[in-house]
Amino acid sequence: xxxxxxxxxxxxxxxxxxxxxxxxxxxxxxxxxxxxxxxxxxxxxxxxxxxxxxxxxxxxxxxxxxxxxxxxxxxxxxxxxxxxxxxxxxxxxxxxxxxxxxxxxxxxxxxxxxxxxxxxxxxxxxxxxxxxxxxxxxxxxxxxxxxxxxxxxxxxxxxxxxxxxxxxxxxxxxxxxxxxxxxxxxxxxxxxxxxxxxxxxxxxxxxxxxxxxxxxxxxxxxxxxxxxxxxxxxxxxxxxxxxxxxxxxxxxxxxxxxxxxxx
Amino acid sequence: xxxxxxxxxxxxxxxxxxxxxxxxxxxxxxxxxxxxxxxxxxxxxxxxxxxxxxxxxxxxxxxxxxxxxxxxxxxxxxxxxxxxxxxxxxxxxxxxxxxxxxxxxxxxxxxxxxxxxxxxxxxxxxxxxxxxxxxxxxxxxxxxxxxxxxxxxxxxxxxxxxxxxxxxxxxxxxxxxxxxxxxxxxxxxxxxxxxxxxxxxxxxxxxxxxxxxxxxxxxxxxxxxxxxxxxxxxxxx
Numbered sequence: 001x002x003x004x005x006x007x008x009x010x011x012x013x014x015x016x017x018x019x020x021x022x023x024x025x026x027x028x029x030x031x032x033x034x035x036x037x038x039x040x041x042x043x044x045x046x047x048x049x050x051x052x053x054x055x056x057x058x059x060x061x062x063x064x065x066x067x068x069x070x071x072x073x074x075x076x077x078x079x080x081x082x083x084x085x086x087x088x089x090x091x092x093x094x095x096x097x098x099x100x101x102x103x104x105x106x107x108x109x110x111x112x113x114x115x116x117x118x119x120x121x122x123x124x125x126x127x128x129x130x131x132x133x134x135x136x137x138x139x140x141x142x143x144x145x146x147x148x149x150x151x152x153x154x155x156x157x158x159x160x161x162x163x164x165x166x167x168x169x170x171x172x173x174x175x176x177x178x179x180x181x182x183x184x185x186x187x188x189x190x191x192x193x194x195x196x197x198x199x200x201x202x203x204x205x206x207x208x209x210x211x212x213x214x215x216x217x218x219x220x221x222x223x224x225x226x227x228x229x230x231x232x233x234x235x236x237x238x239x240x241x242x243x244x245x246x247x248x249x250x251x252x253x254x255x256x257x258x259x260x261x262x263x
Numbered sequence: 264x265x266x267x268x269x270x271x272x273x274x275x276x277x278x279x280x281x282x283x284x285x286x287x288x289x290x291x292x293x294x295x296x297x298x299x300x301x302x303x304x305x306x307x308x309x310x311x312x313x314x315x316x317x318x319x320x321x322x323x324x325x326x327x328x329x330x331x332x333x334x335x336x337x338x339x340x341x342x343x344x345x346x347x348x349x350x351x352x353x354x355x356x357x358x359x360x361x362x363x364x365x366x367x368x369x370x371x372x373x374x375x376x377x378x379x380x381x382x383x384x385x386x387x388x389x390x391x392x393x394x395x396x397x398x399x400x401x402x403x404x405x406x407x408x409x410x411x412x413x414x415x416x417x418x419x420x421x422x423x424x425x426x427x428x429x430x431x432x433x434x435x436x437x438x439x440x441x442x443x444x445x446x447x448x449x450x451x452x453x454x455x456x457x458x459x460x461x462x463x464x465x466x467x468x469x470x471x472x473x474x475x476x477x478x479x480x481x482x483x484x485x486x487x488x489x490x491x492x493x494x495x496x497x498x499x500x
Contacts, residue, residue: 021411024411024412027410027412027415028412028415031412031415031416031418031419032415034419034422034423035418035419035421035422036422038422038423038425038426039422039425041426042425042426042431042432045432045436045437045438045441046280046284046431046432048438049436050284050287050288051287051288052287053280053283053284054283054286054287178264178265178266178269179265181265181266181269181270182265182268182269182272185269186269186272186273186276189273189276190272190276193276193279193280193283194283197279197280197282197283198275198276198279199275199279202275202279
């Protein structure tokens with residue numbers, strides 16, 4: 001509990017320091033909005049022209065897309081510098097975090113706290129439109145809204161764990177940006193669309209080794225398509241807890257292998 | 264190496280999307296295999312037409328103060344950065360584009376043109392596209408003189424390029440208003456035209472458009488450099 005309070009305190013300090021540069025915050029949020037709108041526009045244009053992709057319509061893919069956008073925004077807001085650990089490893093900045101009287105991971109997570117306002121804004125808008133449409137089509141009820149929220153939060157934890165494991169690999173190989181391209185960028189990009197589109201080998205990877213399929217696709221199969229059963233949500237919850245535990249254990253192994261670099 | 268793997272994975276994702284779309288539609292003049300070829304070649308050539316050094320490294324130069332030394336050199340800033348970037352493009356061509364291209368030839372049956380002239384036209388289209396992209400990155404990099412957030416322009420340019428360059432969806436399939444914006448911009452000359460020339464959907468007349476954009480962008484870059492030379496503020500050094 002004390003650690004959570006400390007995390008809150010550090011986050012507030014981080015937000016205050018960021019708000020000293022108001023123009024930068026507004027400009028970066030606007031640019032992020034432009035980037036995300038373009039990304040979704042591409043998907044919407046394809047679906048608008050061709051109707052659906054393997055039986056998945058615009059509302060369903062919009063739901064998948066906004067779920068992963070919101071989960072990612074949660075992860076990158078709460079633990080921004082877990083993703084940017086390479087800088088700490090290359091410049092030897094990790095040494096400073098090691099000297100602090102708090103857990104290293106907590107110290108890292110509270111650095112450069114960054115509210116991804118554009119991603120949250122866009123994700124909530126698209127999600128609201130899709131849920132409205134899916135309710136009108138009888139594919140969702142009000143009961144599914146808390147399930148959607150649960151899916152987004154679990155998704156945030158899964159993406160955080162994937163990011164944490166990738167960052168931990170950095171204790172051995174130092175440079176991890178290219179690895180993150182595969183484990184975070186390519187995997188997230190793939191999860192914006194139904195996993196069933198991909199060849200079997202890729203589906204297997206996206207549901208096991210890089211489990212982004214469990215962030216949105218698998219729960220969505222139950223929530224809006226009524227496939228499988230409510231046990232899917234329980235399975236995702238158990239998986240999230242287990243996966244997070246494995247990620248944190250791996251982090252502890254990794255941090256014990258840390259060798260300082262830089263000057 | 265990992266970067267190349269990641270890039271080829273992105274290609275597989277986009278190809279899978281079009282295979283999925285193709286199950287319920289004929290996909291016009293392209294057909295399913297045509298769209299696989301289109302997306303695959305686009306993904307491979309990204310490495311010489313879009314994925315250049317962010318802002319040609321100008322943001323970092325401004326931050327460290329290196330830019331003041333660069334401006335003092337007896338060589339034009341744009342010319343110096345352009346020459347450096349051609350080296351980077353040559354590296355990316357050999358170690359990124361070619362391996363991804365060869366992988367797609369074998370795995371996705373990416374079809375190759377029979378005529379040597381098509382190869383020549385494609386090479387010219389890619390060279391001109393790379394030059395336009397160098398100019399764009401230079402203009403983005405120059406913004407680092409006035410804002411510390413210029414890296415966002417790099418990502419915004421990439422996002423706009425994905426939509427307007429025909430990278431994932433051919434321009435003729437965009438809504439009318441987006442088609443108009445796209446055709447009035449340089450973006451189609453980065454991806455759309457080189458790919459269609461390679462796949463022999465069009466002849467080389469689009470190269471005149473590329474050339475015109477290259478000339479216009481060169482003048483803009485030179486004019487902007489003149490403004491930069493008048494007043495220079497560095498952040499560090």
